[in-house]
Amino acid sequence: MVSSSVFARRAVLALCASIGSLAAVPLAALAADKPELRVVVHDSFSIPKDLIADFEQRSATTVRIVKAGDAGAMLNKLILTKAAPIGDVVFGIDNAMLVRARSAGLLAPLPSELLALPLSADVQAADPQAASATDWLPIDYGYVTINYDRAWFETNNMALPTSLDDLAKPEYAKLLVVQNPATSSPGFAFVAATAQAKGESVWAWWAQLRAGGVKVASSWSDAYYKDFTKNGGTRPMVVSYLSSPAAEVFYSDKPVQTSPTANLNLAGGVYVQIEGAAIVAGAKQPKAAAQFIAMLRSAPVQSALQTEMWMWPVQQGVAKAEVMRHSGAQPSAVAIDQRVLSEQSRNWIRQFTQTVLR
Numbered sequence: 001m002v003s004s005s006v007f008a009r010r011a012v013l014a015l016c017a018s019i020g021s022l023a024a025v026p027l028a029a030l031a032a033d034k035p036e037l038r039v040v041v042h043d044s045f046s047i048p049k050d051l052i053a054d055f056e057q058r059s060a061t062t063v064r065i066v067k068a069g070d071a072g073a074m075l076n077k078l079i080l081t082k083a084a085p086i087g088d089v090v091f092g093i094d095n096a097m098l099v100r101a102r103s104a105g106l107l108a109p110l111p112s113e114l115l116a117l118p119l120s121a122d123v124q125a126a127d128p129q130a131a132s133a134t135d136w137l138p139i140d141y142g143y144v145t146i147n148y149d150r151a152w153f154e155t156n157n158m159a160l161p162t163s164l165d166d167l168a169k170p171e172y173a174k175l176l177v178v179q180n181p182a183t184s185s186p187g188f189a190f191v192a193a194t195a196q197a198k199g200e201s202v203w204a205w206w207a208q209l210r211a212g213g214v215k216v217a218s219s220w221s222d223a224y225y226k227d228f229t230k231n232g233g234t235r236p237m238v239v240s241y242l243s244s245p246a247a248e249v250f251y252s253d254k255p256v257q258t259s260p261t262a263n264l265n266l267a268g269g270v271y272v273q274i275e276g277a278a279i280v281a282g283a284k285q286p287k288a289a290a291q292f293i294a295m296l297r298s299a300p301v302q303s304a305l306q307t308e309m310w311m312w313p314v315q316q317g318v319a320k321a322e323v324m325r326h327s328g329a330q331p332s333a334v335a336i337d338q339r340v341l342s343e344q345s346r347n348w349i350r351q352f353t354q355t356v357l358r
Contacts, residue, residue, distance in 0.1 A: 034056070034060055034061050034062045035060075035061050035062070035284075035285055035288065036061065036062050036063075036064055036285070037059070037061045037062065037063050037064070037088055037089065037285045037288045037289065037292060038064050038066055038086065038087040038088045038089075038284075038285075039063055039064065039065050039066060039087060039088070039089050039090075039091065039292060040066045040068055040074060040077075040078065040086060040087030040089070040090040040091070040092075040280070041065060041066065041067055041068070041074070041090070041091045041092050042067070042068065042069065042070055042071040042073075042074045042091075042092035042185075043067050043068075043069055043070060043219075043221065044092075044220075044221075044309055045065070045067065045091060045092060045309065046305075046308040046309055047296075047301055047304055047305060047308055047309075048300075048304050048308070051295070051300055051301055051304070052065075055291070055292065055295050059288050059291050059292075061285065061288045063292070066086060066087055068086075069183075069219070070179075070183055070184045070185065070218075070219040070220060070221070071092045071093065071094060071097065071184070071185035071275075072097065072180075072181070072182060072183040072184050072185055072187070072188060073183050073219070074090075074092060074093075075093060075097050075100060075101060076183070078090060078101070078104075078106050078280070079100075079104045079106065082104060082105065082106060082281075082282075085280045085281070085282045085283065085284075087280050087283075088279070088280055088283035088284055088285045088286065088288065088289040089277060089278070089279055089280060089283065089289035089292050089293060090106075090277065090278055090280055091139065091275070091276075091277040091296065092185075092275055093136065093275070093276060093278060094185050094189070094273050094274060094275045094276065095127055095129075095130060095272070095273065095274045095276070095335055095338075095341075096185060096188050096189045096192055096271070096273065096336075096341065096345075097185055097188065097345075098133075098136055098276070098338070098341075099338060099341045099342045099345055100345060100346075101136075101278070102135070103342075105281060106278075106280060106281055107135040107136060107278045107279070107280070107281060108135065108278070108279040108280065108281045108282075108283065108286065109134055109135055109279075110134060110135060110136070110137060110278070110279060110290065110293070111290050114137055114290060114293055114294060114297075115133075115134060115137070117137070117294075117297050117315065118315070118316035118317075119131050119138060119314055119315075119316060120313070120314055120315065120316045120317075120318075121316075122141075122312070122330070123138060123141050123274065123314045125334075126141065126272040126274070126333070126334060126335055127141075127272055127274055127334070127335035129335070129337070129338050130274050130276075130335070133276070135278055135279075136276040136277070136278045137276050137277050137278070137293055137296075137297070138274050138275070138276045138314045139275055139276055139277050139293075139296045139297065139305075139314060140274075140275050140302075140305050140309065140311035140312060140313060140314055141272065141273065141274040141275070141311060141312050141314055142241050142242055142243055142273050142275075142310070142311040142312055143241065143242035143270055143271065143272060143273065143330065143331055143333060144186045144189040144190055144193070144239065144240070144241060144242075144270065144271040144273050145239075145240070145241070145242050145263050145264060145265050145266075145269065145270045145271075145331070146167075146176070146237055146238070146239055146240070146263070146264040146265075146266065146269055147228075147237070147238050147239075147240040147241075147244050147245065147261045147262070147263060147264070148160065148236055148237045148238075148261065148262060148263075148264055149228065149229045149230045149236040149237075149260070149261060150258075150259075150260055150261060150262055151260060152229045152230075152236035153236060160264065161264070161266065162266070163266060163267065164194065164197065164198070164205065164266055164267070164268050164269055165205075167209070167266065167269070168205050168208035168209050168212060169208075169212065170211070170212040170213065171212075172212070172237070173208065173209045173210075173211075173212025173213050173214045174212055174213035174214070175235055175236050175237050176209070176214050176215070176235060176237040176238070176239075177214070177215040177216070177217055177223045177227040177228065177233070177235040177237070177238050177239070178190060178214060178215070178216055178217070178223070178238075178239045179216070179217050179218070179219060179220055179222075179223050179239055180216050180217070180218050180352075180357070181348065181349050181352050182349050182352075182353065183218050183219065184217075184218065184219050184220055185220075185273070186220050186239055186240065186241070186273070187220070187239065188345075188348075188349070189271035189273050190239045190269065190271060191348055191349075191352055192271060192336055192341070192345070192348060193268060193269055193270060193271040193333070193336075194206070194268060194269065195344065195348055196268070196336050196340075197267070197268025197269070198268065203351050203355050206351075206352065206355050206356055207355050207356075209356070210355065210356045214356070215227060215235060216356060216357060220239075220240065223235075223238050223239065223240075224238055224240055224244070228240075230248070230260060230261055237264070241273075241310060241311075242263055242265075242270075242327050242328070242330065242331070243310040243311065243312070243324060243327045244261060244263075244310065244327075245259035245260075245261045245262055245263065245326050245327050245328070246259065246310065246321075246323050246324050246325070246326040246327045247307075247310045248260055248261050248326075249323060249326045250307055250323050258326075259326045262328070263327065263328055265328075265331050270331045270333040271333060271335075271336075272333050272334060272335040274314070274335070275311060277292075277293045277296055278293075279293070297314075297315050298315075299315065299317075299318055302314070302315045302318040303318060303319070303321070306320065306321040306324065307321055307323065312324070
């Protein structure tokens with residue numbers, strides 16, 4: 001049996017070879033200072049350290065991970081520092097925020113060999129446009145949806161909402177915490193999903209939520225770990241991810257048969273989120289940045305990210321982790337067209353701010 005470390009090394013080498021062979025690194029060079037590759041990521045980024053160490057050895061670079069807050073905050077920092085980029089490669093810009101990144105001129109073209117990496121059929125079906133990008137490569141995907149605390153609803157003998165209209169009623173609105181779409185990618189994704197579903201009536205719907213007592217958090221972490229009743233908060237419903245119930249099982253300190261949380265998956269309240277990686281325009285290490293992106297699409301990373309970042313793999317042929325079954329069936333939601341996002345994303349954030357936050 002091939003050890004995991006050997007398998008990881010072979011997979012990384014195979015992908016990196018497609019964007020330029022890595023010559024053997026002399027011992028003298030290893031002893032010398034290595035060029036630094038700055039990788040800008042959101043706070044939830046996590047892959048095994050041994051895979052990063054293996055990449056550093058094979059690419060003769062030193063990787064510096066630059067955590068820059070939630071995905072929305074990360075994108076804002078990249079835009080503000082565009083004249084003097086804080087990174088060479090970025091991971092965590094999703095399909096909902098890709099329009100803003102492009103309009104700001106943040107992304108450099110990717111090598112054609114990276115663009116040829118095969119996407120899974122599930123990703124192509126969920127967002128056909130993801131496969132056609134030339135400046136951004138899908139790395140993982142998931143679904144933004146509403147999670148609820150099973151025990152809270154059982155203890156309070158309360159039925160679950162069955163539609164977005166139900167959710168806007170005062171008895172449910174006061175139980176929900178969402179994220180600010182200006183600073184949170186799941187927050188923006190949820191707003192976008194409701195805008196697509198509700199059309200012109202969406203802001204009247206959000207006004208109902210506000211009147212009913214919906215809470216707005218600045219980030220997913222604050223909403224899930226501070227406001228959600230599962231973690232000691234006061235809100236038994238939270239905008240989160242389809243995979244969150246699986247994560248609850250995985251991290252439980254005792255064996256459980258059923259996750260303490262579950263997904264609502266209300267029609268119009270689910271968004272397909274695809275996270276990608278890109279070379280930052282003006283990068284000091286563009287070749288190493290491309291190699292790092294290739295590594296993110298290797299089988300070891302694609303397998304590991306499922307229980308590290310709780311997203312599904314996009315690379316064709318990589319199996320899904322068994323624990324993911326606790327998330328339930330994948331919804332049939334389809335990503336919003338990039339042209340609509342391009343035309344409406346800023347307006348949605350502005351309207352949300354005026355309707356919900358003021």
